[in-house]
Amino acid sequence: MMGFASNQNIMPSRSVFVFVGIFFSGLALAQQQIPGRQTPVRQVVLLRNARVIDGTGAPPQEHISLLLRNGKIEQIGGPELKVPAGAQVRDLTGKTVMPGIISAHSHLGLLVNDAESVATGYTRENVTAQLKQFERYGVTTILSLGLNRDLVFVLRDEQQAGRLAGATIFTAGRGIGVPDGAPPLLAAADQVYRPANEREARHDVDEMAAHRVDMVKIWVDKLHGKVPEMTPQIYKAVIDEAHKRHVRVAAHEYALEDAKQLVSDGVDVLAHSVRDQVVDDAFVKAMKQHHTWYVPTFTVDESAYIYAQRPGFMQTTFFQQAAGPQLMAKFNALGYADTINQDPQTSQHQKDFANGQQNLKKLFDAGVNIGFGTDSGALPGRIPGFAEHHELALMVQAGLTPMQAITVATGENAKLLHAPDRGTIAVGKRADLLVLDADPLVDIGNTQKIFAVYHDGHTIVGLPGHAK
Numbered sequence: 001m002m003g004f005a006s007n008q009n010i011m012p013s014r015s016v017f018v019f020v021g022i023f024f025s026g027l028a029l030a031q032q033q034i035p036g037r038q039t040p041v042r043q044v045v046l047l048r049n050a051r052v053i054d055g056t057g058a059p060p061q062e063h064i065s066l067l068l069r070n071g072k073i074e075q076i077g078g079p080e081l082k083v084p085a086g087a088q089v090r091d092l093t094g095k096t097v098m099p100g101i102i103s104a105h106s107h108l109g110l111l112v113n114d115a116e117s118v119a120t121g122y123t124r125e126n127v128t129a130q131l132k133q134f135e136r137y138g139v140t141t142i143l144s145l146g147l148n149r150d151l152v153f154v155l156r157d158e159q160q161a162g163r164l165a166g167a168t169i170f171t172a173g174r175g176i177g178v179p180d181g182a183p184p185l186l187a188a189a190d191q192v193y194r195p196a197n198e199r200e201a202r203h204d205v206d207e208m209a210a211h212r213v214d215m216v217k218i219w220v221d222k223l224h225g226k227v228p229e230m231t232p233q234i235y236k237a238v239i240d241e242a243h244k245r246h247v248r249v250a251a252h253e254y255a256l257e258d259a260k261q262l263v264s265d266g267v268d269v270l271a272h273s274v275r276d277q278v279v280d281d282a283f284v285k286a287m288k289q290h291h292t293w294y295v296p297t298f299t300v301d302e303s304a305y306i307y308a309q310r311p312g313f314m315q316t317t318f319f320q321q322a323a324g325p326q327l328m329a330k331f332n333a334l335g336y337a338d339t340i341n342q343d344p345q346t347s348q349h350q351k352d353f354a355n356g357q358q359n360l361k362k363l364f365d366a367g368v369n370i371g372f373g374t375d376s377g378a379l380p381g382r383i384p385g386f387a388e389h390h391e392l393a394l395m396v397q398a399g400l401t402p403m404q405a406i407t408v409a410t411g412e413n414a415k416l417l418h419a420p421d422r423g424t425i426a427v428g429k430r431a432d433l434l435v436l437d438a439d440p441l442v443d444i445g446n447t448q449k450i451f452a453v454y455h456d457g458h459t460i461v462g463l464p465g466h467a468k
């Protein structure tokens with residue numbers, strides 16, 4: 001089984017997995033290798049007798065067969081679907097298949113070992129490791145929403161040429177912040193623009209557009225009055241210039257007043273929950289009128305305090321392998337819970353989280369475009385791969401059904417990204433699939449019971465669910 005041997009070097013050093021869960025049939029095709037992509041390349045795979053959640057919100061279908069070839073879903077049928085010569089056949093009786101998860105708000109290269117914020121973390125080695133972690137957890141596409149070094153464009157090109165593994169990169173490049181203001185994260189000078197005037201802001205947009213960014217990111221937040229905030233003059237110039245270049249704009253925001261102004265000025269995506277208060281009907285109406293997307297990112301606030309409460313999920317292998325030993329050591333350190341519980345910011349985060357939960361339910365029920373993201377990778381505790389599964393549970397906690405949450409994170413998010421080749425299970429779509437041991441419609445926590453991940457037709461190994 002040369003596939004297994006060659007996969008050793010994509011395993012993170014902190015993890016020891018036993019390869020029992022996945023086996024390749026004796027009919028496996030020639031296992032041609034490409035640099036950086038150590039998994040066997042695009043076998044023809046026939047998945048049999050699965051329950052399928054297709055990402056459109058339609059009811060699940062039973063006893064479905066899916067034929068994967070050349071990175072695409074080539075055929076969908078029932079038990080009658082013929083096994084092509086040389087195909088690997090996998091019986092998925094009792095299992096559920098859903099589209100790979102898409103995060104429209106994550107970050108790369110800001111953390112080292114998921115545990116420390118480091119201004120020098122944006123390296124090929126670190127970014128690649130994070131992409132692979134997302135992929136192992138079934139997050140097959142991510143939008144890295146700002147604070148990227150230009151290396152991201154090189155890596156995206158390598159992926160498009162089939163030379164680099166890991167979650168598929170969409171990127172907002174550096175993004176546009178404020179001198180002495182947001183974003184307050186540690187970053188190198190070549191990771192974010194901080195224009196002083198409209199002319200500089202337009203220049204920065206042009207530079208990113210020349211790199212073919214998938215989105216422009218701006219930060220509009222005075223951080224509770226602690227720092228200067230981006231002025232409407234600047235962001236109007238950014239939005240205008242970006243739209244001239246056919247690039248959309250996503251804003252970090254916090255306050256309802258800012259959100260309203262951004263929406264009326266034409267921003268395309270609000271990349272966090274409105275959290276300072278419960279939104280009013282005028283805001284709901286404006287969001288619908290402008291077709292603005294809203295991405296809640298509950299992980300942002302919840303991750304600031306939840307680990308001090310030692311929730312049960314922290315005992316799972318699924319969590320611990322994503323967090324890694326350095327972050328687990330922080331959580332387990334003597335005094336960690338006291339520090340969090342005594343931090344005056346903690347009660348603020350709890351209020352913000354509660355407002356965000358109410359706002360999602362209100363906006364969703366009103367028919368506003370809801371997208372999915374976590375801000376994973378921005379700070380320790382926003383854990384790539386784990387955060388996305390936990391965010392689904394937090395959306396259900398806010399009042400969405402499991403089906404609604406899954407649809408937002410797959411089919412709807414593909415619409416947000418303007419990526420019609422993914423997000424749903426249909427003939428011709430990318431073979432980006434998550435195979436689960438249990439039905440997530442019964443319990444959204446079952447998205448964490450991963451049996452297998454397919455990404456672009458590749459079988460991804462080294463899953464937490466396979467350490468058995």
Ligand SMILES: [Zn+2]
Pocket residue numbers: 105106107145375378
């Ligand atoms: Zn972010």
